[in-house]
Amino acid sequence: MLKIGQEQLELLERLTNACAVSGDEGAVRKIVLEEVKPHADKVKVDAMGNVLVTCLGDAAKGGGERLKVMVAAHMDEVGFMIISDEKEGLYRFSCVGGLDPRQLVGKSLWVGKKRVPGVIGAKPIHLTKREERKRAVSLDSMRIDVGPENGSKVKVGDMATFSTKFTRLGKSIRAKALDDRFGVATLIELVKHAPKNIDLLAAFTVQEEVGLRGAGVAAYTFDPDLGFALDCTPARDFLPWDDEDENASYNTRLGDGPAIYTADSSTLSNPRLIKYLVSTAEELGIPYQLRQPGGGGTDAGAIHRQRMGIPSVTVSVPARYLHTAALISRVADWEATLALMHEALGRLGAGDEVLGIRD
Amino acid sequence: MIKTLELLKELISAPGLSGFEGPVSQIITEAWEPITDELQTSRVGSLHGLQRGTGAEPRPKILLATHMDAIGLMVAGYAGDCLRITSIGGVDHRVLPGQLVTVHGREALPGVVAQPPANLLPVEDAKAPVILNHLLVDVGLTAEELRQKVRLGDVISFAQEPLEMGKNILAGHSLDNRASVVALSLALEDLQTRSHAWDVWAVATVQEEETMAGAKTSTFGLRPDIAVAIDVTFAEGPGAPKHQAFPLGKGITLGWGSTVHPALYAKFKEIAQELEIPFAMEPLPGRSGTDADALQVSAMGVPTMVLSIPLRYMHTPVEMIGIKDVKRIGRLLAEFIVRLPLDFMETLVWED
Numbered sequence: 001m002l003k004i005g006q007e008q009l010e011l012l013e014r015l016t017n018a019c020a021v022s023g024d025e026g027a028v029r030k031i032v033l034e035e036v037k038p039h040a041d042k043v044k045v046d047a048m049g050n051v052l053v054t055c056l057g058d059a060a061k062g063g064g065e066r067l068k069v070m071v072a073a074h075m076d077e078v079g080f081m082i083i084s085d086e087k088e089g090l091y092r093f094s095c096v097g098g099l100d101p102r103q104l105v106g107k108s109l110w111v112g113k114k115r116v117p118g119v120i121g122a123k124p125i126h127l128t129k130r131e132e133r134k135r136a137v138s139l140d141s142m143r144i145d146v147g148p149e150n151g152s153k154v155k156v157g158d159m160a161t162f163s164t165k166f167t168r169l170g171k172s173i174r175a176k177a178l179d180d181r182f183g184v185a186t187l188i189e190l191v192k193h194a195p196k197n198i199d200l201l202a203a204f205t206v207q208e209e210v211g212l213r214g215a216g217v218a219a220y221t222f223d224p225d226l227g228f229a230l231d232c233t234p235a236r237d238f239l240p241w242d243d244e245d246e247n248a249s250y251n252t253r254l255g256d257g258p259a260i261y262t263a264d265s266s267t268l269s270n271p272r273l274i275k276y277l278v279s280t281a282e283e284l285g286i287p288y289q290l291r292q293p294g295g296g297g298t299d300a301g302a303i304h305r306q307r308m309g310i311p312s313v314t315v316s317v318p319a320r321y322l323h324t325a326a327l328i329s330r331v332a333d334w335e336a337t338l339a340l341m342h343e344a345l346g347r348l349g350a351g352d353e354v355l356g357i358r359d
Numbered sequence: 360m361i362k363t364l365e366l367l368k369e370l371i372s373a374p375g376l377s378g379f380e381g382p383v384s385q386i387i388t389e390a391w392e393p394i395t396d397e398l399q400t401s402r403v404g405s406l407h408g409l410q411r412g413t414g415a416e417p418r419p420k421i422l423l424a425t426h427m428d429a430i431g432l433m434v435a436g437y438a439g440d441c442l443r444i445t446s447i448g449g450v451d452h453r454v455l456p457g458q459l460v461t462v463h464g465r466e467a468l469p470g471v472v473a474q475p476p477a478n479l480l481p482v483e484d485a486k487a488p489v490i491l492n493h494l495l496v497d498v499g500l501t502a503e504e505l506r507q508k509v510r511l512g513d514v515i516s517f518a519q520e521p522l523e524m525g526k527n528i529l530a531g532h533s534l535d536n537r538a539s540v541v542a543l544s545l546a547l548e549d550l551q552t553r554s555h556a557w558d559v560w561a562v563a564t565v566q567e568e569e570t571m572a573g574a575k576t577s578t579f580g581l582r583p584d585i586a587v588a589i590d591v592t593f594a595e596g597p598g599a600p601k602h603q604a605f606p607l608g609k610g611i612t613l614g615w616g617s618t619v620h621p622a623l624y625a626k627f628k629e630i631a632q633e634l635e636i637p638f639a640m641e642p643l644p645g646r647s648g649t650d651a652d653a654l655q656v657s658a659m660g661v662p663t664m665v666l667s668i669p670l671r672y673m674h675t676p677v678e679m680i681g682i683k684d685v686k687r688i689g690r691l692l693a694e695f696i697v698r699l700p701l702d703f704m705e706t707l708v709w710e711d
Contacts, residue, residue, distance in 0.1 A: 089524075090597065102474065102488055106454035106675040108522055108530070117522040119530055119679065121672030123598025125451040126648070136488050137453055143597040145671070147679065148607065149525025164459065167469050172499025174459075174469060239439040240479045241493050249478055254440075255501070320497060324457040326471040328499045 001284070001339040002193060004331055009173075011035070012185045012334075013166040016175035019110055021079030021096050021159040022210045025049055027113075028075040028184065032204045035188045040202075050214045051075070051204035052221060055194035065350045070201040070224035070310070071190060071341070072215050072299040073183030073231070074208030077176070078323050080160040082111070082144065089151040091144045093160065097209030101139045103324045111146055112158035118146040162325035171331055178327040180208065182317040183230035186338050195346035205299055212266065215299035219306035226273070226348075227303035227312035230341065232329075233259050233291055235318040251294060252318035254330050257287030258337035261314040264294060266301025273313035280344045287336050291316065315341060361548050363541060363682060366390060367521070367529055370537035374463060374516035376447045377428040377569045380404055387427060387540060387563050394547045395561065401580060405573040406563040410547060414556035414701045421696060422560045422583035422661075424574050424650040425540045426567030426590070429533035430674055432460065432472075432496070432515035440502045441473060441495035442509060448568030452491040454675045459518040462498050464509035469518060470498035519676035527608055527683050532676040536567070538668050538685050539589040545689030550696055557584075557699045567650050574650035578657035584704055585623060587664045588651035589688060592641055594669035594679070605669040608681020610637030611688050614665030618647040618655055622707045623664040630694050636687050641667060662707055666691065 011031075020028040032051050037043055042054040059066040078097030085091055105122035120142050125133075146154050164176040175181075187202050194200045201222040205214035219227060237253040240246075252259040260277050261269045274290075281288040304312035317337045319329035375383030384406050391398060395408035406427070412418045430448030432455075437443065442462065446452075456474035461467050473495040477485035480493050496515060500508065517532035524530055543561050550559060560581050564573030578586060592612050593604040605612055613627050631638045646652050647665050655663040666688055671679040700706075 100456075100474075102453065102486075103457040106458060106672070106677055108519060108677055117524050117530070119522065119672070119677035121597055121677055121679070122451065122454050122675050124593055124673035124675075125449045126673065127593065127599060127603060128451065133451060133453060134487065136486060141597065145596065145679070147524030147528035147530070149528055162457075169469055169499030170504070174471060174499060236476050236479075237439075238441065238473070238475045238479055238495065241475070241481060243438070247479060249476075321457065321471065321473060324474075326457060326459055328471060328497050330499075 002189060002342045004335040004338065008185065008189060011188065012181060015181040015185055016166045016177050019115065019161040020076055021161060022076040022207045024159045025075040025206045032075065032184065032188065036191045039192050039194065046217065046221060048214050048217055049206045050218045052218060053191055053202040055191055055200040057198050058196045059350065060199055066198055067226060067348050067350065068199045068201055068224045069226045069345060069348065070203055070219060070222045070303065071187055071228045071230060072203040072205050072218060072303060073187040074180045074205045074214065074299055075184055076206055076209050077161065078209050080144065082154060082156050082158045082160065085156055087151065088148045089146045091154065093144050099323055102136050104142060105137050107325050108163045109144060109160045110163045111144060111154050111160040114153060116146050116150050116153045117163065118144045118160060121145055164326045173329050173331060174326050176325060176327065178319050178329055179232035179322045182232045182334055186230050186341060189338055190342060193342060198345060198348050200345065208299055212297060212299055212302035216302035216306055219303040219310060223307060224310055227300060227310045229298040229300040229303065229312065229314040231298045231314055231316040232319050232322065233296065233316035234322050235320050249292065251292050252289055254318055254320065255333065256289040257333055258340050259289050259291040259316045259318050261291050262293045264296045264298065266297030267304055267312060267314065269313040270311035273311055277313065277315065277340065277344055280347060281340050284343055286340045288340060361390065361544055363545065363685060366544065367538065367541050370540060371521050371531040371533045374461065375427060375429055376431040376514045376516060377566045379514050380428050380565045383427045384563065390544050391547065391561065394551050401577050403572050403576050404565040405577045407577060407581065408547065408561040410550055410559040412555050412557040418558045419584040419701065419704060420558040420560055420581065422562055422578060422581055422586040423543055423692060424562045424564050424586060424588045424654060425543045426536045426573065426650055427540055427563040428565050428568055430568050431517060434462065434509055434511055434513045434515065436511065437506060438495055440500060440505055441497045444491065444494060444496055444515065446491060447514065449674055451674065452494065453488045455494055456489065458676055460496060460515050461518045462496060462509055462513060462515050464513050466508065468498040468508065470496050473497045517676040527681055528679060529682055530677050530679040532678065534670055534678040534680050535591045535673055538591060538680050542589055542685045542688035545686060546692035549689065549693035553697050555697050555699065556701045557696060559696055564650055571650060571653040574653040575657060578654050578661060582658060583661060586654040586661045587666060588649040588654055589666050590649040591670040591673065592667035593673060594671040596671040605639050607669055607671055607679065608683055610639055611684050612639050612641035612667040612669065614643045614647055614667065615640050616643030618643055618651045618663060619665055620662035623662055627664055627691065627695060630698065631691055634694060636691050
């Protein structure tokens with residue numbers, strides 16, 4: 001089974017340290033193209049900026065029967081756009097993608113393609129009143145501040161991200177944008193070790209965080225038999241504040257392995273694909289967990305409704321603190337995700353024996 | 360030769376929370392060893408550096424106080440694989456979620472401040488800030504590993520790296536008050552090659568952010584004739600309107616109010632004007648909120664002055680200063696001291 005070693009961790013480090021806010025995925029696209037080109041039969045960057053990679057199976061050479069399997073991972077991340085220049089290095093900004101305003105103050109940022117250092121400050125506590133501290137700092141009052149000397153290096157329209165650098169924490173990882181560089185790194189590994197029983201159609205998608213936009217057109221182009229989305233999903237497995245009640249809505253738990261989606265706001269996962277992933281994991285002793293049905297959405301939401309319908313499912317690496325400056329995740333969960341996906345794809349039959357999807 | 364930016368970055372990369380100043384004291388010791396005649400550590404941990412004057416003994420003494428401690432967090436308990444926390448110094452809980460931190464357990468453990476989801480908290484408003492008691496710190500360990508490596512009372516420092524924002528602007532945590540420590544170091548370096556009649560006691564004080572225990576006890580022990588507290592003040596910017604703040608990087612402030620001896624203020628002002636060091640008068644109507652509040656009332660009372668560096672986003676991990684202001688304070692301190700005559704105290708009179 002595929003493993004996560006130093007090489008894979010270094011790739012994830014490069015990917016998470018790169019900045020790719022939705023609509024501005026170039027920095028990640030560049031890494032993806034470098035990594036996949038030597039291993040692909042065909043690589044195309046489409047009209048939206050998706051990277052579409054084809055790895056043909058053995059049967060393709062003789063025109064034989066095989067499944068065309070699309071696997072998607074989104075390259076973009078949530079972040080900020082500079083919307084107004086207030087001079088002296090101060091800027092108004094808007095959030096791109098879903099961000100909690102309570103996670104923004106007191107953070108450092110990389111602004112623009114030159115990664116100019118910036119901060120989102122906060123009013124000194126000394127100047128606040130007790131009542132004021134009971135309310136969240138409003139987005140309207142926040143500014144991105146690159147300092148009075150660097151104002152000329154930033155312009156309206158520039159994107160910004162948190163400037164968190166990838167760090168190993170023992171068996172865990174702390175980084176920004178693990179949502180969804182985990183998926184991107186996993187998909188790069190799958191391309192490098194592409195199963196020969198299928199045509200692997202790898203879609204490194206854009207603009208997932210602003211409405212699953214890239215995945216829809218990628219699925220149209222690929223016209224696959226099956227769709228998998230690789231993503232990153234919250235582990236909200238904390239103890240309740242009083243240590244007494246049960247945490248009944250944890251979504252997923254760190255350390256329990258890849259999260260196979262049942263249902264989220266965007267997709268009811270294909271039950272046969274859920275069953276197939278579960279049985280593959282159980283047969284091989286790969287840990288897995290079923291993500292609690294709930295909110296959220298992944299590229300599967302756009303894929304499964306494309307063309308005449310594409311049976312789809314999502315598999316995510318569980319992580320804490322999605323859409324904040326720093327996520328924490330376990331290397332073992334990533335490794336099990338990669339292993340499960342590689343084994344599951346590698347065991348797909350040519351027709352309907354496994355899935356009953358072609359009759 | 361002190362490299363201002365390098366020393367600043369080194370000092371704000373070190374922990375050294377109030378009561379736990381060891382790591383930062385070590386760095387200051389190394390910086391001060393070549394530029395002082397004598398170094399000692401007080402019973403509560405403040406660092407005293409002496410530069411002897413040229414006057415006949417017993418010489419008058421000036422004490423220059425910069426606090427070296429920093430605000431931060433402390434481990435208050437365990438919550439599964441996370442830590443419950445409390446604060447050291449004035450921390451606005453609203454700047455904490457998502458902050459990078461280092462937990463100083465049996466080893467230094469990088470982590471992050473976690474904001475648990477509202478459904479696990481006793482809150483009515485899911486969008487309200489999560490109070491300190493409900494925030495957690497996650498270092499990526501399992502519950503069992505965590506209990507082996509972290510104990511109650513271990514300190515947690517901010518891990519924001521220094522940010523150079525052009526040549527003259529620096530941001531990071533603990534610039535309050537490590538920026539002033541650097542200003543004082545520059546003054547000591549300058550004074551080392553110049554003649555001054557007075558003894559100069561440079562003091563890096565402890566625990567300013569909590570009890571001012573350092574400033575109070577060092578002043579009692581050293582019995583200076585006059586004292587100066589060097590600290591930071593509010594710089595104009597988001598959250599700090601003009602009437603409460605001073606322009607960033609465009610000059611220092613001279614404190615004025617009950618904490619400050621008016622004749623000392625007048626002398627500092629005169630020298631700043633003479634040297635064309637840009638400054639503003641900072642009204643301090645009540646407590647100064649600096650070590651000066653302790654210096655002034657030590658023993659029989661000490662004529663005290665307050666000098667400050669304007670700083671944005673005070674008590675957040677992204678405090679921001681102008682480096683020129685650090686140098687300006689260093690220069691003003693040195694120039695004040697070389698101009699101090701042995702009989703200065705006789706001229707320090709109340710003009711009523």
